[in-house]
Amino acid sequence: MTQRKSKADRRIELIDAARRAMIQHGAEGVHLNQIAEEAGLTSGAVLYHYPDLRDLLIEAHHAGMERFYEQRLKKINGISDPAQKLIVTIRSGLPSGPDDAGVRLLCELGGAAGRNRVYGTLLTTLFDRQVALYQTILEIGAAQGAFTLIQDSETVGRNLVALEDAYGYRIVARHHTIGPDEAAELILDYARLATGHPLKTLPVPHRTTAARRPATRNA
């Protein structure tokens, strides 16, 4: 038998298993057995903890969003220069590629949000939190004189989050010419207009063929 776990531990595990299963099979198309398998349990055990599957799915989505948001915060905290902070924040809102799990899950929800109030509220709340995050960055940057806001921070924040969202969908759908780099540049182009700041991205350490791996790795 699979190792026994305390109720609390198991629930956390199940939430994560549900998250993974939904990314593979869709937020609505996911089956109980797929979640059970992902958790290394049988369907009966899952039902023991979550008699109503919908509760588990909602908690999984909620957890996915928290994780997504927390990761963004982690990537940007510690950066004090407003321009750099804005650049990194924009970058952190985009999927790393078509298979980025976090964003994939959010995209799954978009359609369901039109039919399911709970999902709609979840997404709406996340959107607003992200807008608030951008507003803070913009306002601080303006206060420090780095940014010259032509429009109010709410407008700019909303548009920045909207652009992130939309390009996230494009990347996940494997657009031929819009990948993470191109999307970031497109969003930055807007941010430049809105802030009056050139927002130069740090010179990305350019991997030459010779330097693809440090030659002195074991030296």
Added chain:
Amino acid sequence: MTQRKSKADRRIELIDAARRAMIQHGAEGVHLNQIAEEAGLTSGAVLYHYPDLRDLLIEAHHAGMERFYEQRLKKINGISDPAQKLIVTIRSGLPSGPDDAGVRLLCELGGAAGRNRVYGTLLTTLFDRQVALYQTILEIGAAQGAFTLIQDSETVGRNLVALEDAYGYRIVARHHTIGPDEAAELILDYARLATGHPLKTLPVPHRTTAARRPATRNA
């Protein structure tokens, strides 16, 4: 028995029935019987025309996109003033409200596009077509001297379509404070920066309380 129809007619009807059924029950959660019922037929008849349901669903999505795009073209053709054309185009890309069927269907697809290549390609193609549409409007406006493009038309076009998409999702998810009007204004705020044109919206015929309905309705 339901009236017999020619193969071609029935297929068109089925595509439309599938479209309606998907809007109600989700692009992936829709059932054969729901499509049959929507078409006023039995499941057997549906299978007679589409032995593989997936083909029908793909055709329905395709038809939904064509319809969406055609409706936009129809709304904007005949407008010669570039600024007005841009304003109307932006407006036409947004859902009329949370229950707008056309946009709802597109939103349904967003998540599936990450797992299904065909859906991904459909959405990507639609995106690119819309970008091209905006580019044409922008370029003509610039050539006529109405717009002063600060960035290239591809960048602006992509960002405009991206904003439309994202706010479409927000509206469909019933965001408390972002409805069609607010979304249009947010996108226009970007368009103003990008085109250097004030893009004043036509004074909307303001319905006063007294004039909510013509007093002389039956006169």
Added chain:
DNA sequence: TACGTATTTGAATCACGATTCAACAAACAT
């Protein structure tokens, strides 16, 4: 009108996932 074909029905069957639950096993308490 009668024949042949295309379309649709409706019932039977199949397939699969959800749900239930008695039995079992692991952790815990005494």
Added chain:
DNA sequence: ATGTTTGTTGAATCGTGATTCAAATACGTA
């Protein structure tokens, strides 16, 4: 050690939707 609680299994059952297909029906046509 023993008993109790808790978590898990696995098989049985239920329900639902997809699929099949023979029969029925509408339509075109000769």
